[in-house]
Amino acid sequence: MRLELGKIEIRDIQFADRTYIGDHILYVNREEIEKLVLEDDKLLSCRLDIARPNEAVRITPVKDVIEPRVKVSGGGEIFPGVIGKVSPPVGEGRTHALDGCCVVTVGRIVGFQEGIIDMSGPAADYCPFSKTVNLCVVIEPKEGLETHVYERSGRLAGLKVAAFLGEAGRHVKPDTVEVYETKPVFKQAAEFPDLPKVGYVHMLQSQGLLHDTYYYGVDAKQFVPTFMYPTEIMDGAIVSGNCVAPCDKVTTYHHLHNPVIDECYKRHGKEINFMGVILTNENVFLADKERHSDMVAKLAEWMELDGVLITEEGYGNPDTDLMMNCRKVERKGTKVVLITDEFPGKDGKSQSLADTCEEATALASCGQGNMTLHFPAMEKIIGMQDYIESQIGGWAGCMNEDGSFEAEIQIIIASTIANGFNTLAAKGY
Amino acid sequence: MWNIGKAVIVTNNDWVFEKYKTITHVICLGTYEEVLIKTRDLVHNRHHLLTHPQASSLKPNQTPYRSVMVYPNAADDTDDNMNDIILIEKCLEVFYQWQEIAPAPGKYTDNVMRDFKVIDASMIDSVIPRIFI
Amino acid sequence: MAKYKIVHYLNQFFGGIGGEDKAGCLPEVREEAIGPGIAIAQALGEDYEIAATVICGDNYFGENLDEAADTIVEMVKNYRPNVFVAGPAFNAGRYGVACGTICKAVEERLGIPVLTGMYEENPGADMFKKDVITVRTGNSAASLRKSLPNIVNLIRKMAAGEEILGPYEEGYLERGIRVNYFAQKRGAARGMDMLIKKMKGEPFETDLPMPKFDRVPPAEAITDMKHAKIAVVTSGGIVPQGNPDHIESSNATKYGVYSIEGMDSMSPEKFTTIHGGYDRQFVMKDPNLVVPLDVLREMEKEGEFGELVNYFCTTTGTGTATSSAAKFGDSIGKKFVDEHVDGVILVST
Missing domain, CATH: 3.40.50.2300 (Response regulator)
Structure with a gap:
């Protein structure tokens, strides 16, 4: 598959009477978007707001972050199986991305698993979305809605808005066009016969209600490991539907901008031959773990991979999948490097992962989430600070009267995201 | 491979108890720690773990609820369950490690408690169809 | 000054x-x-x-x-x-x-x-x-x-x-405290650098060394307990009064082998403990708490198992280097294999 990714640089978002892009500014018709979101009768209200880098603004509780994209040619629609048609598949032709802006869905889904984005101050250093211009979609559900029903409404609202805004970029000439290509397995192997064949084992969060990820609209816990062209992921074939700890949540934005895929393409044809993605999950059923790690190892062997990078999403249960995948793939003779974040406790002295294995000789750290930070009061809150104390990373009494608080960096969206997106790392002292 | 009637759910979540008590054996206990200890005892007494005892990615000092499913070894099963023993012991160790770091809050607001119950129960909900085959 | x-x-x-x-x-x-x-x-x-x-x-x-x-x-x-x-x-x-x-x-x-x-x-x-x-x-x-x-x-x-x-x-030993810092490259790039080195067989440095593993697969279960020969080994520091082999109370460098032939229980007149890592008063009064000779003799008489080996092996576990412990284990294990011992009760404290 070959994808041309055209990036339209967006420098600001402003409200206007129609939605369009002009001179690197995304103009948004507020009423149009609110109407679109409220098509869902489970949502009571929808409010839009804009947050820009360096503003004294805090966004919380954040559910998901999405970059607007549109499929221009090559078949398929963005977010296939969820917003777009499920067939034909995506990953080919041309896609336009509104680079530098994001849709942020805001609202309390469950009482503890949505996080914070600070647009300035100390926490901004830890959050990738402190550097983007964000259109915040603040939603409120009808009374008495089941949590998972509301989660679904929130998830779809964000994706709908992103797809709608993406349309504004369909006919705009991109500032840059990047080309990514992965060929069918035999051809790809033959293209760079002298370079080591490298794959990416991509583990999706799939532990149950509110801990799910969707692949072409399929709940990730329902599938068995499979092969994916990396470009499919750039077109939104994977979307986030989960509420795990904010710090290691892989938002839909991070699926579109998967840093491992990005890195593999950067080295492709120079240091490595990037063969593609092995997609797997993190189910709670131990038989699934055994079966799926066997299948991951089988796929790695079948593709004759010399090395793989493995990433996970979450803590505890997924650490077991991470180690099973590592052990079984290594035993097939494929070299493994793990990328993950750490939770060694407040004093930093406890064991960082909930599971380990001796084959895990190479691990790139994405930092530890238990470090505490002071969050100053902000001039403006998009959403509400009512839940800080029960959000993951906060604690009873952590909130001060002036609106400032102490919390672990776990509370910041994607601060220690375990796929290597950030430069944050931890080392032994 | 499995018979749902033989599975044992160890839980301290009354939702799970109410939902599955007529389908299979459900042991309802008071605390997260008691669930892990009972599970450990069952695993040491010839049971396999069916679900991961740390499912949900919530740290053990965040959620007050825990449900784990185990399954008795068949009488003629020569398969050892060493991996299950290592896993449950490791989970207990991690649990105590987190309690030492910061004990789990005794009480959350009602709606937060409810959300924790929902998430815990969903772990079991997702496994039941896997066994009903 | x-x-x-x-x-x-x-x-x-x-x-x-x-x-x-x-x-x-x-x-x-x-x-x-x-x-x-x-x-x-x-x-x-x-x-x-x-x-x-x-x-x-x-x-x-x-x-x-x-x-x-x-x-x-x-x-x-x-x-x-x-x-x-x-x-x-x-x-x-x-x-x-x-x-x-x-x-x-x-x-x-x-x-x-x-x-x-x-x-x-x-x-x-x-x-x-x-x-x-x-x-x-x-x-x-x-x-x-x-x-x-x-x-x-x-x-x-x-x-x-x-x-x-x-x-x-x-230049100090790593304390095992995990401290955050902003690296030059992002995690995915550092992971890729590591992978390229690992595939080439070049040395690389992991961000998080795994704990050392030394797992010993469990032995086959004893099928015939009635005829099994059973021995006792302890790291609880039980030694004859006077500690004749001068086993250290912590960080032991040796183990001792002491006879229990003809005894029905561990008498406090004959045995004591030199272990430096627990409150010894109860064990000094009754060494059977660590080497359960009294119960084992009863079971032997009742035919629960074949015979009890007529000595026990002992050392102190506290502060003892794992490399020393592994050495003791190898040596004791060889002795048992030579003497056709079927099962061992390891008593820790």
């Missing part, structure tokens, strides 16, 4: 009192630099002074942990030092444990910055490197010259309250 005062801790050997025969000596204070302290004081220069050296026997310290610590903390307190230094202990196990224990106690009770030095395989290093800054040394005193610059530099920083950098910059 020196600007900064230091109190230094040494064992009987480095303190110049004597060797193993003097290991029982009580803590004492000398108001001067002694042994390695002289080299440290010289390297520190005239702004620093070793106001006092506390010397204590390793065995005394090991066998009277609380009392020794209390006494020494009181001694240190009198001098109000800016920094407390213990050792270095190099590879001396009991000395290492003493250095770690006293450093921890001084820091906790007096709030004075503390520093020690050890060889990384010293059992004391494993026990205390998390809590106490432990300068990496070689395994013998001959290596002092090499680690001296690091010791001196850290003392200066501690005295002045300056920031102490990471273990590699400062």
Whole structure:
């Protein structure tokens, strides 16, 4: 598959009477978007707001972050199986991305698993979305809605808005066009016969209600490991539907901008031959773990991979999948490097992962989430600070009267995201 | 491979108890720690773990609820369950490690408690169809 | 007048009192630099002074942990030092444990910055490197010259309250504290660099070393208990009165083999425990709590199993290096295989 990714640089978002892009500014018709979101009768209200880098603004509780994209040619629609048609598949032709802006869905889904984005101050250093211009979609559900029903409404609202805004970029000439290509397995192997064949084992969060990820609209816990062209992921074939700890949540934005895929393409044809993605999950059923790690190892062997990078999403249960995948793939003779974040406790002295294995000789750290930070009061809150104390990373009494608080960096969206997106790392002292 | 009637759910979540008590054996206990200890005892007494005892990615000092499913070894099963023993012991160790770091809050607001119950129960909900085959 | 005062801790050997025969000596204070302290004081220069050296026997310290610590903390307190230094202990196990224990106690009770030095395989290093800054040394005193610059530099920083950098910059053993920093490259790029090196077979450095694993697969189950020959092994320090083989009360370097032939239970007149890691009073009254000979004899008589091996193997587990323990295990295991022992009861404490 070959994808041309055209990036339209967006420098600001402003409200206007129609939605369009002009001179690197995304103009948004507020009423149009609110109407679109409220098509869902489970949502009571929808409010839009804009947050820009360096503003004294805090966004919380954040559910998901999405970059607007549109499929221009090559078949398929963005977010296939969820917003777009499920067939034909995506990953080919041309896609336009509104680079530098994001849709942020805001609202309390469950009482503890949505996080914070600070647009300035100390926490901004830890959050990738402190550097983007964000259109915040603040939603409120009808009374008495089941949590998972509301989660679904929130998830779809964000994706709908992103797809709608993406349309504004369909006919705009991109500032840059990047080309990514992965060929069918035999051809790809033959293209760079002298370079080591490298794959990416991509583990999706799939532990149950509110801990799910969707692949072409399929709940990730329902599938068995499979092969994916990396470009499919750039077109939104994977979307986030989960509420795990904010710090290691892989938002839909991070699926579109998967840093491992990005890195593999950067080295492709120079240091490595990037063969593609092995997609797997993190189910709670131990038989699934055994079966799926066997299948991951089988796929790695079948593709004759010399090395793989493995990433996970979450803590505890997924650490077991991470180690099973590592052990079984290594035993097939494929070299493994793990990328993950750490939770060694407040004093930093406890064991960082909930599971380990001796084959895990190479691990790139994405930092530890238990470090505490002071969050100053902000001039403006998009959403509400009512839940800080029960959000993951906060604690009873952590909130001060002036609106400032102490919390672990776990509370910041994607601060220690375990796929290597950030430069944050931890080392032994 | 499995018979749902033989599975044992160890839980301290009354939702799970109410939902599955007529389908299979459900042991309802008071605390997260008691669930892990009972599970450990069952695993040491010839049971396999069916679900991961740390499912949900919530740290053990965040959620007050825990449900784990185990399954008795068949009488003629020569398969050892060493991996299950290592896993449950490791989970207990991690649990105590987190309690030492910061004990789990005794009480959350009602709606937060409810959300924790929902998430815990969903772990079991997702496994039941896997066994009903 | 020196600007900064230091109190230094040494064992009987480095303190110049004597060797193993003097290991029982009580803590004492000398108001001067002694042994390695002289080299440290010289390297520190005239702004620093070793106001006092506390010397204590390793065995005394090991066998009277609380009392020794209390006494020494009181001694240190009198001098109000800016920094407390213990050792270095190099590879001396009991000395290492003493250095770690006293450093921890001084820091906790007096709030004075503390520093020690050890060889990384010293059992004391494993026990205390998390809590106490432990300068990496070689395994013998001959290596002092090499680690001296690091010791001196850290003392200066501690005295002045300056920031102490990471273990590699400062030359101390990694404490296992995970600290965040912003790396030059993002995680995915660092992972890829690592993978490329790993595939080429080149050396690479992981961000998170895994704990060491030493798993032994369990033996096959005994099928015929009625005829099985059973032995007892313990790390609970049970020895005949008088400890004839001088097994150490911590960081054991040997194990003992003692007969139980013709005995129906472990009598407190014949056996005791020298274990330095638990409250011994109950076991000294009834050694059957650790070597359950009384119950085993009953079961033997009732035919629950074939026969009890007529001796038990014993050592102390506390502070014992895992490499020593593995060596004991291999040696005991061989003996049992040769003598066709079918099963072993391992009693820990």
